[in-house]
Amino acid sequence: MSRELRLIANLGSEEAGAGRMAVARPGSEVAMVAELWRGLFNPPAFPWLREIEAAAWLNDDAAERAAGARTLFGASAGTVRRVHDKAWAISVAKKEKLEARVFHGLPIPLAPEELRGSGAAARVSEVLAGWPPWARARFTLKPRLGTSGRGRVSGVDGLVNEAMQRAFERLATHGGAVLEPWLDRVADASAQIYVGKDGAVKVLGTLSIVTTGSGQPRGHRGECDFHGDVSSGIDEDEALRAVADLVGAHAAGAGYYGPCGIDGFAYRSPEDGGRSFRSLVEFNARFTAGTVALGHIALNMGGVRTSLRLERNELCHFYVGRCGLGPALASKGGVVRVPLLSESGLSADTPVLLVARERVMIDEWLRLSQKSV
Secondary structure, eight states, X not given: OOOOOEEEOOTTGGGSOTTOOOOOOTTSHHHHHHHHHHTTBTTBSSGGGTTOSEEESSOOHHHHHHHTTSOBSSXXXXXXXXXXXXXXXXXHHHHTTOSOGGGTXXXXXXXXXXXXXXXXXXXXXXXXXXXXXXXXXXXXXXXXSOSTTTTOEEEETTOOOHHHHHHHHHHHHTTOEEXXXXXXXXXXXXXXXXXXXXXXXXXXXXXXXXXXXXXXXXXXXXXXXXXXXXXXXXXXXXXXXXXXXXXXXXXXXXXXXXXXXXXXXXXXXXXXXXXXXEEEXXXXXXXXXXXXXXXXXXXXXXXHHHHHTOOTTOEEEEEEEEOOOXXXXXXXXXXXXXXXXXXXXXXXXXXXEEEESSHHHHHHXXXXXXXXX
């Protein structure tokens, strides 16, 4: 008889510091995502989740210790740390010439030692002085090991402000930082990948990321066909998939295997205002919220297909995330609503899968639900 599966829900552990296990505060959004993640394993949402002994959200040193005598699913903590570092994604983007011409020489990874001591502000200022005016106008400094935009600090006009100077030591302690210009984003998207132990790369699906007014991730949306294949629905989806396949191969070459993903975004070019696409912002060497979304779509699409009476040649449109359900939406028809945590009451924080035949119905739901939050 196989041993009981051990799940290590260490969401945010890259922000907790070396050797420390992240602990989600009960009732927090992180705890909710952790519970959704646990729901991927029984029954397994993906074939590669079968017959494993232990799994962590992120394979770090603390997770390896927590696994004990069980074999921890996925790559070693050392390999994960190397490719999860945003500097690794930057190096792949430069090697493969994935960035638009306007990004030549940007963004800049900063090592921990560059952020320590009295000369740190001068070093960052010197980098900014070499940037074009549009890039200096608004910029951000974010952790090389971080998630969901947490821990970043912003600046304007090429000036290193007090908040940024106060953040230097914290960022140095957590592996350094990335200095990059802030762009006018049009759409955020991600591609979810599985790299097999044999190096085979499979793009699990692509997703459009729904954010709050402040830019924090709220959920995912996209379109799904009868067979369960998921795509983001953005104009650059084909390019995103091609880059995901390429980056997955680089990760395999670096010794990584397991679930992972890349983030990208469409933006207005600072040169001519046209739409451009940054296909590789970062590589997440772990499970992601996108993995969770795809897993719950896979687990529930059989019932949804029946409810929608979906034909083999038809697409449906979906949203996975916080419900934002107000009284005005309680009787909204035409959308199949699947609560993803059975113990949750119906509230603005209820995680749901919403599926409809028409994209406009998801648009309307999100428009109204945003008002109700």
